[in-house]
Amino acid sequence: MPVSTGGWEQEMKEYINVCEVEKYYGSEAGMTKAVDRVSFTVAEGEFVGVMGASGSGKTTLLNMLSTIDSVTAGHIYFQDTDITELKPDQLSDFRRENLGFVFQDYNLLDTLTMEENIVLAMTLQKKSRKEIVKDSEEMMKLLGIWELRDKYPYQVSGGQKQRCACARALINRPKLLLADEPTGALDSKAAGTLLETFQNMNETKKATIFMVTHDAFSASYCSRILFLKDGRIFHELIRGTKSRREFLNAVLDVLSLTGGESDAC
């Protein structure tokens, strides 16, 4: 299936440029190509989704983008910086200053309360106490977890945990929010709330979001979706002016054509 980009990138400011990225696992005897010469760009303020079946390389791609994993070949430019060339120390600085993470299993620290999980992300940025108190309160209220601030992660529901993870990811105003199957462990209501939060952040705060999912419902909140198969991008869908329902149908169409997995609600 041809890749249709339609010259869309030129309309918005280019933010991330992924060039011919490859990732191999294993030894010479048994090499696995997880990501195979993938190239794409993400514009500032975009909400991009990546879909694909298990083993298609979507999480590997996200890990490389988030600097958690290294590339075997190729380059990833973040504005003017080639992040594949950064040293470990520079990478952690880069992560701290530019990225926010939301994962399927929340990755909250179980010894900290909900509020402290958010506060810690700010103290590592060496922000002032006043700023930390003000911003964390504002963020928790925005995401509806203010009442739960003194609870430990094990005392709240999955959706609430994920909103906390989301607040932690967004509190330092990252240039890019990376989400790996963020709704994977949530029920449909909680998933809907979280995705609306993402959309809201994207629209009001102009947050750039890069989300990996295999769930068509989640993907329908994105403004653009990349479909991955065997480590390559084989299709791209742009929402444009379509309603979410129409966009969902388009996604489902693509999935039914390719026989891909679908968890559409």
Add this chain to the structure above:
Amino acid sequence: MLVKLALRNVKRSARDYLVYFFTMTVVVALMFAFNSLLFSEDIRKMFEQAMIMEAMLGLATFFIVMIIAWLINYMLRFILEKRSREFGTYLLLGMKKKQIAKLYMRENVLFGAGAFLTGLVLGVLVQQMIMSVLYSMVSMDYRIHIEMNKNCLIMTGSCYAGCYILALLGCKRKLGKMNIYRLMNAEKQNEEIKESHEELKKWLLPVSGLFLFLFGVWLFFGKNWSTQLVLLFLVGLVLVIYLFYMGLSSFIVCYVRRKGKLIYRGQNLFLLRQFSSKIKTMQFTMGTLTALFVLAFLGCSVAMMFNFYQDRMLAQKMPFDVHIHSEYVQDTFAAELAVIEENARIKEKYLYHIYENGTDQVNVYLYTHLKVFGDMYKKEDGSPDRQVIAQKRNFTYCTYDTYMGLTDYNHLRDMIGLEEVSLNEEEYVIHIKDRVLRETGDFSDQIVVEGSQGPLRFSGYFSEPFSQDGHNGGDYVIVVPDALTAKMNPFYSELAVELVDAAPENLKKELDQAAKGLDFKQVDVVADLDEEETLYANSCCGSDSIVVYVADNLVRDNVVVEVKCMLSTLIFPMLYMGLVFLCVALTVLSIQQLSDSAKYRFRYHVLKQIGMGAKPVAGLIFKQLALFYLCPALFAMLISGIIAGFVGGKFNYYSGAATPVGQYLGISFLLFFGVYSIYFAATYVGFMHNLEENSVK
């Protein structure tokens, strides 16, 4: 199949529990080495006090077996918890509980046997080290030779097996009670942080501090120690050791909840929360570790105090090569001199008398003013109770004050290299033990020494070491002009001898033998003095305690060795226990941290995701481990510092030594931190290794 599985499991867990294996090996090595002292033929032949050493080591072994059984039990339960999911899976697959128990036991027997055999090899080395230390302590040459005693092997093996059996019994019960669900969920049991009444519990921290302060004040300044009060303080101390951690954890939780300034700085929030949740879940273990550390510190410090005593004090206590006491004033020491001449070359001999004039004013003053006697010899109004003094004098001092003539005094001073003292006919001096003088201060205004023309004038004190444990007086001797002693009654006789060379090994034994043969003859000579009181009236031993060596025949070179042997019966078991307790406590700390590294791996992974670099994370891990390791150590240092300060003070006070207690406590701490840093480094490296296995760059 089960054996194969057991072997594979041991191999797999060997790296995780390397520290545990190391400790068990060290424990076996120490057990073997110290047990070999119990059964060593050489030692039995060499030392008269071998029996005491055996008894003390036996006692130490008892405590060590208990504590090792606790460690094994702790480890077995701990590993069981960590592997509960695996055991649950075995159950799900259809294995019987009995089979699983058998598998687990087999693994542990394999593990234990491995540690035992390695420990034995190491034990032979440690045995040689201990033997050479022991021999050098008593100034003897040791030629390296390996002693593999059958009984020693049996004892070490049975102690070790005993520890295992004790521990395994408890664990088997636990395994029997578990069902699949509980096994599958046991891993998660400690993950929930339950906080309740933290505001209330945080007060345990200041209360613990206050208790320790009061405990210190009571130890150093308390006077009336009733049994109830002692018990109350001891129970309080044990409670405080355990409750301190509850208080500390709650205090930190409250501080974090109150949003104290500190939490907004760098990684503090994470560090404080990690630390408080860890000590909250481990407060009982932390308390036990603190108690073990305290015992280790104290054992080590007290051992060093005794060591100081034997190094410095013993020689001082006996300034003369040979010093012989005789209750009989007519004694010419002919038999003793014959024995000495037969065995050694005499450089100088000096026979003299100690005199009395029927007064006991100094004795009475000391009986009623030294702290060691308390109010024992006082009436209710504080005046001396002469009746009690007469009935219960306990041989501290003779029945009368002890006097010495100036010529004798100066001759003896000359023999031991001290300057001569000059006195006018109307003057007297007191030669007194330094320890006693420090306590009493000048008391010359309390006594009157009558001369031929009225009372003599006090001219001063001398307090050099002067063989005053019953030879030159109990604690003191009053030195007066010869004209005055001529009018006094000879009280008892003394013979001081300086030898050309060191005294031969058996001189004291020979002298004692000779004295035994003389007893009947002498008693016949003085048959008219048949009253027991008169016979022992001139026997005394002074007010020193803790380490006291009182004998009629003192041969310095022999006695020093004998007392050193006696002291090493205390020093060795104490060091043995201290070392084992330390290793046990550090193992628990290490294993706790290492096995938690899997859980922590996730936490550090998250920290890296939110922007912490590898170096800051490594620094954070270091801080976290150090905090966790230091907390019980510092708390134990505080407690043992208070107790050792008190014990050292008393030790100095009663033994007359000037042991630098602080210095020895410091050395104990240094020794401790030496062992500590080995475990800490091993833990840190292991921890980092575990984290790196699946890390974010």
